[in-house]
Amino acid sequence: MSTLLRLSCPDRVGLLALISNFIAQHGGNLIEVHQYTDAAAGWFFTRMEIDTRTLKVDLPKLREEFTPVATELGAEWTIRTAEAKRKVIVMVSKFGHCLADLLWRWHSGELDIEIAAVISNHEDFRPMVEREGLEFCHVPVDPHDKPAAFAKIAEIFRFVQPDLIVLARYMQILPAEVCAEFSGRVLNIHHSFLPSFVGANPYQRAWQRGVKLIGATCHYVTSELDAGPIVDQEVIRVEHFHTPEDLMRLGRDCERLALARSVRWHLDDRVLLHGQRAIVFRD
Amino acid sequence: MSTLLRLSCPDRVGLLALISNFIAQHGGNLIEVHQYTDAAAGWFFTRMEIDTRTLKVDLPKLREEFTPVATELGAEWTIRTAEAKRKVIVMVSKFGHCLADLLWRWHSGELDIEIAAVISNHEDFRPMVEREGLEFCHVPVDPHDKPAAFAKIAEIFRFVQPDLIVLARYMQILPAEVCAEFSGRVLNIHHSFLPSFVGANPYQRAWQRGVKLIGATCHYVTSELDAGPIVDQEVIRVEHFHTPEDLMRLGRDCERLALARSVRWHLDDRVLLHGQRAIVFRD
Amino acid sequence: MSTLLRLSCPDRVGLLALISNFIAQHGGNLIEVHQYTDAAAGWFFTRMEIDTRTLKVDLPKLREEFTPVATELGAEWTIRTAEAKRKVIVMVSKFGHCLADLLWRWHSGELDIEIAAVISNHEDFRPMVEREGLEFCHVPVDPHDKPAAFAKIAEIFRFVQPDLIVLARYMQILPAEVCAEFSGRVLNIHHSFLPSFVGANPYQRAWQRGVKLIGATCHYVTSELDAGPIVDQEVIRVEHFHTPEDLMRLGRDCERLALARSVRWHLDDRVLLHGQRAIVFRD
Amino acid sequence: MSTLLRLSCPDRVGLLALISNFIAQHGGNLIEVHQYTDAAAGWFFTRMEIDTRTLKVDLPKLREEFTPVATELGAEWTIRTAEAKRKVIVMVSKFGHCLADLLWRWHSGELDIEIAAVISNHEDFRPMVEREGLEFCHVPVDPHDKPAAFAKIAEIFRFVQPDLIVLARYMQILPAEVCAEFSGRVLNIHHSFLPSFVGANPYQRAWQRGVKLIGATCHYVTSELDAGPIVDQEVIRVEHFHTPEDLMRLGRDCERLALARSVRWHLDDRVLLHGQRAIVFRD
The missing domain is CATH 3.30.70.260 (ACT domain)
Known part of the structure; x- marks a missing residue:
């Protein structure tokens, strides 16, 4: 205690x-x-x-x-x-490896949290979520009316009052006002070692640039894309023979590790923010 | 043999x-x-x-x-x-850690090469070079007449016909025509994990961005700044308590390792270039 | 193709x-x-x-x-x-992280294999396996009659004719004759960086020794305990403040990574054995 | 201050x-x-x-x-x-890479210490030490009268009263009574990731065992061989194609890094000992 x-x-x-x-x-x-x-x-x-x-x-x-x-x-x-269960919302699109990893860590007791809901703009992972007895919310994002979707999402956020919202490869960009309202409570996993390859298709661009290390970055979401305070990063060596698909495969393991550690530290009150820097008292 | x-x-x-x-x-x-x-x-x-x-x-x-x-x-x-001694020119400014590292690897026989000359725009490292019985060339770079300095440097290059020119924290930018003339034979060590922090003061900028990994990149020099084919990269974890000065200190070890390995591989004919990518058959 | x-x-x-x-x-x-x-x-x-x-x-x-x-x-x-589906048997006891990891990699298509059966001496993971539509075989191991259990297990092996048997934290030791019969086809994940801490309780012993790196080793099973050819190892830094329980938690990620890579390489015909050494043509 | x-x-x-x-x-x-x-x-x-x-x-x-x-x-x-200069004695035999590394860190001001003496059982590194203006003490170790040599060495220790004695690949074993007298002030760099390969020829044994990671360990010297509290460890990946000589070469970089960091932390009062464990408040 x-x-x-x-x-x-x-x-x-x-x-x-x-x-x-x-x-x-x-x-x-x-x-x-x-x-x-x-x-x-x-x-x-x-x-x-x-x-x-x-x-x-x-x-x-x-x-x-x-x-x-x-x-x-x-x-x-x-x-x-410390014993008060912390409420988490997970958001996901079509790549499920981070979601699966978080579900397993929760299922096995490693992450002692309450997963209040998994929100997705697709139906793909409904079975994986519901078989764990968890709530799955499908909130489609109509490209012609994104505000409607995000209004609904923000409502869920306000209803749940989560301690943390995890963008576990959620490929949509949260509107600035949502970022502001839940500031310091939204973690994103980006599939490059930031600040390299901000934005889309980082693995493809890493391959073209011929880097010898790829990685993943977990950071707080702010209104500026991929520019919020960094909580953790993970890298792995790659070689010339790795294709962009290989980089995606190898990168998935980096993403899972950097995200899982960051989630743990956030929920354990080990992260304090100051401007663009995150003070992380790691365990 | x-x-x-x-x-x-x-x-x-x-x-x-x-x-x-x-x-x-x-x-x-x-x-x-x-x-x-x-x-x-x-x-x-x-x-x-x-x-x-x-x-x-x-x-x-x-x-x-x-x-x-x-x-x-x-x-x-x-x-x-393989036994033919390979000729190397090393260029340095005011930071001597990469030069010292290469000198030791040469001195101890780990790098079985001929260091034809060390060129610097400053006199600082003359004693360190000359006490090893090596040639030290002081070529000052007058900010108002850089072409004169680089003409002289290119002459040394042409005279020596080196298999490799190492920019071991040489803080000057080689003119495009020199890059072109010695294309594929000039390695630079950049003090960040490229493509992050291209250009000046990478450690200071890494600190401001709050990254959790810093690194160094060894790449071939082309006419575009810090954009040539990457041979090797090295990173190390950092935490919030590391100051920009700490990052410089920790980064020095990354720089030395990435540079030493790249030099070895280049001289061992283990690197083949194709566009912006380096094929590296590591040993 | x-x-x-x-x-x-x-x-x-x-x-x-x-x-x-x-x-x-x-x-x-x-x-x-x-x-x-x-x-x-x-x-x-x-x-x-x-x-x-x-x-x-x-x-x-x-x-x-x-x-x-x-x-x-x-x-x-x-x-x-290469396209011929390869048959795999997974064996597990009471720690499910490696099993869960392999199931996800299979489920998501990253590992394009046939999981012919999951064998366990306990019932714990039956639901997790059966919900994936996979065969779960409970083969209890009576401490007073281990040969009976292993005779049954060997029968399953002979019936399935697997390309690989994965001991995914299966806490029982296979009898020498089973090791011999399926030589070169049984991978074990050991929870230390071998040859340190051969045998039981490696994390506890690592903590007592005060090591600053812990790890995991994936190796082929031979009749000598934890001495078969090593396919891959993974390590992570630890500090004085990590308890033995922390080491177990951090080690789980090492175990999953080293095992998943080794399974991939084995099934991809990238591993060749020669005495106690494994030639691994990594991808 | x-x-x-x-x-x-x-x-x-x-x-x-x-x-x-x-x-x-x-x-x-x-x-x-x-x-x-x-x-x-x-x-x-x-x-x-x-x-x-x-x-x-x-x-x-x-x-x-x-x-x-x-x-x-x-x-x-x-x-x-913190500003009081700390006195260090370095001991070396025939492998000079750790000595050269410490000399450079001292020479460049990274390690702000006083190197009171370098002691060796061979003359090899006298020039390298004396050209830095440092004291070199040749204390040959006669295999038939080791006590005489170590009596002389202990005398130097007592005269200098060093804050730290660094065994920088000093291939002799200090007698138990010297270990006891200078307990907590003698650091050794061992060329394996302990507790693997305690004793002689660790690289050769690592090669035979076919490990996929080699490393180095910096630990305090106690009367039990290679069993004192560990301050730092460093590892690097190796593959089947690396010969024992390659492991020695790659290991040298691990040794230098683990030793340099440990020396820094010891002298900065960042290491506290308790039984076989070292509490290290890293910077």
Whole structure:
């Protein structure tokens, strides 16, 4: 049983002492502490994992007492129970390897989450999703009326209130206002080592360029295409004899790994954002 | 003692049989054979290493007899003795790690080459070069008269007739006509995993973008900046806490490895070029 | 449509010419050729992929004509059509990640094989297998009468005549006579980078030893535990903060990758064995 | 300017608060904090980097005031100025690549250390060391009187009082009593990914075993051969065509990287030892 505190704020002297004192005063034993100071930006980031059983107050009370402290620091922060199941929406189009990978990690208990829904613009993966007892929402995207589709999708988002939306090779671009509304909660897996090959057909372009490494990048979605903060990247060596189809095949394994790790870290409150950079306290 | 045949030509049926027969007819025992067919381009590439002692003819005779065969195929080709020392010119500016690495590999016998000269636009590395008994040429590049410097440099190239020119963090851009004249013989080490961060300050830009992998790329120099065929790339994981200076430090190791391997493969006749792609028969 | 020739034999002059001539004489266009000579052992290995449509004879005739050639060379060899579906048996105990991974690669068409049966000493994965329309065989292994179980398993093997048997975290040790009967056709995934941590509990032992890299090894099964020829290995960095449970989690991804690649290469006739070493013509 | 505190002690509630408070009370601004609790062992580890200019007391006073705090915790600890040059002794036999690599990193300023002496049982590298203006000590090891040599070596150690002794491919085994006297201050680079191939000729044995990855391991020297705490490991893929000589060549790059990083981390007080495990707060 553990309680997770995540916080970022302008840097100043004594921040770690102040916060760790606050926790010690409430009896909390620290299991794991991460701290990072971005000297250039003058910003402080921390994540603390507290043994819940040692705390002398309950979660609402802890939050209440921490609020004036955090306010004084000008901090963005969350405190929550690690055991609270986190709600995830997965979006997919016609490539199912990332979806299948997430389903297996959830099915086997490696990812201890609630998959609230899988949304797709195609019907292909309905059987794969429904046989797991999960909700599959088919939301076709009419090229002549995309706003209608995305209005429906945003409604689902608002209804579910997910902790994370995963674009698991969802080949549509979310409208800027949806990106803004769910900012910091939408992860995309891009099939190149960004910033190389932003946009469409990265494997084909990687082949043409003759690169010797291909990869995948998991990043937060922002209104600028493939430019949001990067959480993780994975690469694999390729050689001249690999065709573009080989690159797609090899790249799928990179995509699955980079996505699965990023999802885990996001849901574990291990990622803090600051501008275009993601602070990732990896496990 | 071995003899190296390297050849590329339009693909057709029976090429490998034809060439391996030619060698067998001259008594040659094949030690190592690489072959690759680019199906899309319809092009055939091979490298054959022949046990010289088994050949019934000497090198000039072998070349003479192979000429009509190759001409008929419309091939680009070379046949040479592996033991012939290969001549290399190294160019450097103010960052010496790649130069130092190449010098050590040469000094220790790992790279069995002749370093004909080290050319620099600065005097910094004269002692490091001269204490190895090697020629150091200081060719300053006056920003107001670059053509004069590059005329001098091209003269050195023409005099030495090197098998390879290595831009070991030489921060100047070679003029297009020099690139053209020594096409396929100039390797550059770029301090990013291309095509990311073409041009200046890649580590600074990698830091700003928040990438989780940095790297280095060794490629042939063409008249288009950082766009020539890629021979090798190397990457290393980085995290949010690495400063741009850390990236430079970590990147240096990537640069040295990617460059050293590429130099080895080029000099070993393991690289064949076709458009923007490098066929690399790695060892 | 392609035809695969795989051959190993004692080395001698002109082998590649001899074989590629044979193919050229039958009109065969070579798509891909791999060759390797183990100079120490004096042994020659090759794999040739031939464009079937260019061959002037059918497969039985090609084999018939090649037989005297191969016999004269003292060769072990196979010629087969790449398109012939290959039969695979998967064996599993209580850890399902490798099975799930293989099922997905098969389901999605990445692995174009026939999974003839999944055999397990437990019932856990029956639903996962049967929902794919595949045969699940529960063969319990009574610790007091293991021979009975393995007699039954060997019978299934003999009935199916699989091209490959995959021990996908099957925690039982096959008896020596079964290993011998199906020699060169049984792949095991071991959860350490062999030869480190042969035997049980490798992750726990890796943690105790404080290694900074963990891994997985896919090897052919022989009568000596974890000592058969290695096809592929995969590693991942770990740090002091990773618990043995973290190592198990991270290791699962290594296991899946090393196994999936090895299965692919085996079925593609890309692996040739010689003593304790596996020649792997990777793709 | 920064001050480094490194501490390990039995775990208890409030440790981080206690220590960070102590520093805050002395005005210290924390630049970087690492913390790790080994739950199984019940042990706490921390490293704190403090902005020296913010401290209201000087180093001796800080140590004096921290002493009773640390004593009460039963802690092992050090506090020192990051800028104090650290003294290193390098030992080498006949393979110079690790020595050359360390010399370059020192020469170029990447490693900001004092190389007090290079000790060798051979004369080979005297010129390479002396041309850098460094002390070279030739201490031959007579196989019939090893104790005499190691007595002399231990004397040099005692005279220099180095912060680190680097066995940079020093092919002799230090006697147990020297290991004990300089415990935690002697790093060795072993040319395999331990615990594989403990002892002699690891590359030859790796080749025979047919592994697909080779590597190097940097570990602290203890009286048990190749069994001390591991600081870092590095691996590289190899294939069937690599000879034992190729493995040696490729392994050299692994050795240099693993050693250079470990040396850096040790000297930066980033390594804390606990039994057979090394806690490494990497940078």
